[in-house]
Amino acid sequence: MRAILHKYQGYSKDWILDHPYCALLLDMGLGKTLSSLTAIVELLTAFEIIENVLVIAPLSVxxxxxxxxxxxxxxxxxxTTSKILGSEKQRKAALSKKADVYLVNRENVVWLVEHFGRRWPFKTVIIDELSSFKSSRSKRFKALRKVRPLMNQVIGLTGTPSPNSxxxxxxxIxxxxxxxxxxxxxxxxRNRYFVPAQKNGHIVYSWQLVPGAEEQIYSKISDICISMKAKDYLKLPPRTDNIVEIQLSEESKQKYKELERHYVLELAEADVVASNAATLSNKLLQLANGCIYDENEDAREIHQEKLEALERIIEDSQGQPVLVFYQYKHDLARILKRFKQAKVLDVKAGDIQKWNEGKIPIxxxxxxxxxxxxxxxxxxxxVVWFGLTWSLEYYQQANARLDRQGQKQPVIVHHLVAxxxxDEQVMEALKNKEAGQESLMSAVKAKIREVKLCQKL
Structure with missing residues (x-):
């Protein structure tokens, strides 16, 4: 198929060509992959300034x-491509193969750096989903940092550059x-742009920006980052976010309150114990979904209210396919037991094609x-969110599987909120994080004067 790049994609491609290192903060569905590959083709052929390229991406990608x-x-x-995936033997075989583009999942970055050391061969590196390297304490960041001086060109791609703050x-950056x-x-x-927000003695639990810091940060990175929002460039069908309120029974409410207040829930065969606030948060999310792991790691069902709500949504959909996001294994097991026609996504089994052909109902x-x-x-x-996530990145990216370029129908995103x-706190937190994300994206938004909004896309 012949590719005709939209003007915003051409701008993105040129941005890569003009900057030895840069980030494309492009909304989901704006074709980051096509823009990047088109730039790579020009660098490999027209300019002949690179030999091979390493793409670091999530495994499925x-x-x-x-x-x-x-x-x-x-x-x-x-x-030509070579996938540095699988067993160590398979990864080494992939490295021995001559290719234009090498693909590695982010979990194997540490292994790849250790394998080559100072003999690092990849002068051009594309980090797909740059935000997965947001933690300076992560092994993958520390590994890539070691070999960064050996790279000539680095391209970062993400739609969620600051998922939390x-x-x-x-x-x-x-x-x-x-x-x-x-x-x-x-x-x-941190010392330049932040001050402690919550602390206990020398221990700081959270940080907040000093006055004016947000604008300074945006200004600092604006010369190497461009940002684009899908709503500015794509004629996407409307999206409706729907809150489906789940009313728990009095018995379920009492169990929830008991766990919330005392960090312990007494059940017939074993107790549920939360050792700290983080564990309690996780346990409460489980209970809101209807099932919870006890101290023996056995799943104990508390209620079926969300299963009932999911069944109503599926019935109301009148045979239209439904994409359901779950959080816990016990949620998955209960959904599969209730809905025999449901299928767990398996990329290797060709489920993407089957879904897009309408062969998977749930x-x-x-x-x-x-x-x-x-x-x-x-x-x-x-879309149905059976269980909610605190992560804005996962939330936005997951919704964008359907709410993206090529979608022909209005998207409906149902959130099952007990x-x-x-659940109610998670929804509020996602809204607040999204507001902060919008500020960053707007601050470094690309100024493409010749592109008119919604121009023949």
């Missing part, structure tokens, strides 16, 4: 998305400019494994 895009478009089909930016803009260390960055997916790079927009337009539970 490394396995399928990039190669699918290469196979789809005529001007990319000459590119602007503290998330430092590690991502460091992998681009090695500390030139936001400081050489996270401590330097597709079950975990947002952490299905939240990046999967094109499911041709198979349905109804009244009077932690």
């Amino acid at each position: 490394a396995e399928k998305t990039w190669t699918d895009e290469i196979e789809k478009w005529d001007h990319l089909q000459h590119l 602007l503290m998330d930016l430092w590690a991502q 460091y992998l681009l400019d090695q500390g030139e803009r936001l400081g050489k260390t996270i401590t330097e960055y 597709l079950l997916a975990h947002p952490q494994s299905a939240g990046h790079g999967l094109n499911l927009q041709r198979g349905g337009h109804i 009244k009077g539970t932690i």
